[in-house]
Amino acid sequence: MKEDYYDILGISKNATAAEIKKAYRKKAIKYHPDKNPGDSEAEDMFKKAAEAYEVLGDENKRARYDQYGHQAFEGGGFGGGGGMNMDDIFSQFGDIFGSAFGGGGGFGGFGGGFGGQRRTKGSNLRIRVKLTLEEIANGAEKKIKVKRKKQASGTTYKTCSTCNGTGQVTRVTNTILGRMQTASPCTACGGSGQMIDSKPSDADAQGMKTEEETVSIKIPAGVVDGMQLKVTGKGNEAPGNNGIAGDLLVVIEEAEHETLSREGDNLHYDLYISIPEAVLGTSKEIDTVTGKVRIKIEEGAQSGKILRLRGKGIPSINGYGKGDLLVHVNVWTPKNLKKEQREFFENMLDDEHFSPQPQQEDKSFFEKVKDMFS
Numbered sequence: 167m168k169e170d171y172y173d174i175l176g177i178s179k180n181a182t183a184a185e186i187k188k189a190y191r192k193k194a195i196k197y198h199p200d201k202n203p204g205d206s207e208a209e210d211m212f213k214k215a216a217e218a219y220e221v222l223g224d225e226n227k228r229a230r231y232d233q234y235g236h237q238a239f240e241g242g243g244f245g246g247g248g249g250m251n252m253d254d255i256f257s258q259f260g261d262i263f264g265s266a267f268g269g270g271g272g273f274g275g276f277g278g279g280f281g282g283q284r285r286t287k288g289s290n291l292r293i294r295v296k297l298t299l300e301e302i303a304n305g306a307e308k309k310i311k312v313k314r315k316k317q318a319s320g321t322t323y324k325t326c327s328t329c330n331g332t333g334q335v336t337r338v339t340n341t342i343l344g345r346m347q348t349a350s351p352c353t354a355c356g357g358s359g360q361m362i363d364s365k366p367s368d369a370d371a372q373g374m375k376t377e378e379e380t381v382s383i384k385i386p387a388g389v390v391d392g393m394q395l396k397v398t399g400k401g402n403e404a405p406g407n408n409g410i411a412g413d414l415l416v417v418i419e420e421a422e423h424e425t426l427s428r429e430g431d432n433l434h435y436d437l438y439i440s441i442p443e444a445v446l447g448t449s450k451e452i453d454t455v456t457g458k459v460r461i462k463i464e465e466g467a468q469s470g471k472i473l474r475l476r477g478k479g480i481p482s483i484n485g486y487g488k489g490d491l492l493v494h495v496n497v498w499t500p501k502n503l504k505k506e507q508r509e510f511f512e513n514m515l516d517d518e519h520f521s522p523q524p525q526q527e528d529k530s531f532f533e534k535v536k537d538m539f540s
Contacts, residue, residue, distance in 0.1 A: 168236045171218035179232070183223070190219040230393060237386070237483045238393065286333075286358040288315065288402035288412035296419045297385065299426055299433070303455035303480050305387035312381050312414060315402040321373030323406050324363040326355035333359035358406040372405040383416055388431070388483030391420035425453045431480045431489025436496060439463060444497045454478050454491055461493065469497035 172179050175189040193215035195201070202208035221227045221239070230238040295308055325331040329352035336349045351357035365373040381400050389395070394417050401412025420428070427434045435452055447465030451458050454475070461473060472492055479489025503511070514520045 169214065171222050171231065174214050174218040175222065181222075183225075186219065186222050190215055190223070226394070234393075234483050237388075237485065239396065286356060286404040286406060286409045288404040288409060290401045290412040290415055292415040292417065294417045294419050295383065295385070296421050297389070298421050299423045299428060299480075300455050301385070302389055302420065303387060306385045308383045308385065310381050310383060311378055312400065313376055313378050314400070314411075314414075315374040316377050317403055317405065317409075318366050318369035318373055318375040321365045321369060321405075322363040323360040323373070326352060326359055326361050328352055328354035329359060331359040333357045356405075358404065358409060360406040360408070362405075374403065374405060381414060383414075385416075385418070386483065387481040389418045390483070391418060393418045426455070426491075428480065431482050433479045433489065433491045435491060435493045437493050438496045438498045439467065440498055441500070443467075444469070452493065455480070463495065467495055467497070469495065471495040 172181070175186065175193060177185055177189045181189070194212065197208045197212040197215065199205075199209055199212060221231050227239075291312060291314060293310060293312065295310065297306060326333075329335055333352055333355065334349045334357065335352050336347060339346050339348065352359070355361050362371070362373050366375075369375050379400075381397060383395075383397060385395065394415055397414040397416060399411045400414035403409060403411045425435060433455065437450060437452060439448060439450070443463065444467045445465065447467065448463050449460055450463060451460045456478070459475070459478070461475070472494055475491040475493065477488045478491035481488045500507075
C-alpha cells in the first residue's frame with residue numbers, strides 16, 4: 167500500500183502551507199543525493215518527499231488528496247506526483263530554496279553534484295472530457311484528438327554560447343557575510359542550454375510544429391465532476407535535445423442524466439406511480455447505471471416511500487465498495503377526472519379504508535431523509 171503523503175513529510179493533516187514547505191525543505195536537505203552518494207534508500211526517500219510536496223504543496227491537489235487519497239491521481243496511468251524524475255524534483259527548488267538552487271538542479275551548498283545542463287520541460291495542455299453517469303460508474307477509455315507542439319523533423323540544436331550549455335548563469339555578489347553565488351536560468355536559451363542551429367521553414371522560432379495526435383485516456387470508475395487527471399508526457403514537447411514533454415491535464419465533466427441524479431456515491435431516481443398502482447401494487451422497470459432493472463411496489467405504497475437498491479450506485483474511487491440507488495416513490499394525483507371517477511372518490515370520502523391511518527413503519531419526511539443519509 168502506498169505510503170501516506172503526510173507521513174512521508176512527518177506532518178499532521180491540518181498542517182499549514184508554510185509547515186508543509188518547511189517539512190519538505192528538511193527532508194530534501196537530509197536525503198539529497200549529494201549528501202548521500204550511492205545510497206539508494208536515501209534517493210528513494212528524496213523522491214518520495216518531492217512527490218508528497220508536489221501534491222500537498224498545491225492547494226487544489228491537496229484538497230483532492232484529502233478527499234480521495236492516492237486514488238485521486240492514480241488509475242489508467244495518471245499521477246499527482248508519481249513517476250517524478252530528478253528534473254521534475256529540482257524544478258521545485260526555486261520555490262523551496264530560492265533562486266540559488268532554482269531550475270538548474272545544482273545544489274551548490276552540498277557540492278553541486280547534480281549541477282550542469284538543465285532539462286527543460288514543455289508546457290502542459292488542459293482539456294475537458296465529458297462523461298455520462300454510466301461511464302463514471304464503469305470506468306471508460308476515451309480517445310481524444312489533441313493538438314500539441316512537437317519538435318519538427320530536421321531541427322538541430324547547438325550549445326548556447328551565453329551559458330556554455332549549462333542552462334544557467336552564475337553571478338557572484340560580495341556581501342557582509344562574504345561572497346555569495348547565485349544561479350538563474352539563462353535568458354538566451356530559456357534554460358535549456360541549447361539554441362537553434364537549423365530548422366525547417368514551416369517550423370516556429372523554436373523549431374516546433376503543431377501536430378494533431380490521438381491520445382488514449384483510461385478513466386477509472388468513480389471520478390467526480392471537476393476532478394483533474396494527468397497523462398504524463400502528452401503535453402507540448404520542449405525544444406532542445408534534452409527536453410521532456412509536458413503533461414496532458416484532463417478535467418472531468420459530468421453530463422446530466424435524464425432520469426438519475428448523483429449525490430456522492432449514491433444515485434437518486436424519482437418513480438411516479440398512479441393511485442390504482444399504489445393501492446393494488448405493481449412492478450416497474452427503472453434505469454440504473456448498469457442497465458434496467460425491475461422492482462416490485464407493494465400494495466398500499468405511500469407517496470414519499472424510499473426504496474434502497476444496495477450496490478447500484480457509483481463505485482468509490484477509494485475502493486470502498488459502491489453506493490446505493492435510492493428510488494423515491496411518488497403517487498401521482500390526477501387533476502382532471504371523468505364524472506364516474508369523481509363520483510367514485512366522492513363516495514369514498516367517508517370510507518374508513520380511504521381515511522389516513524399511518525402505521526409506525528410509515529415514517530415522517532424528516533425520518534426518511536435521515537435514513538437516506540444513514
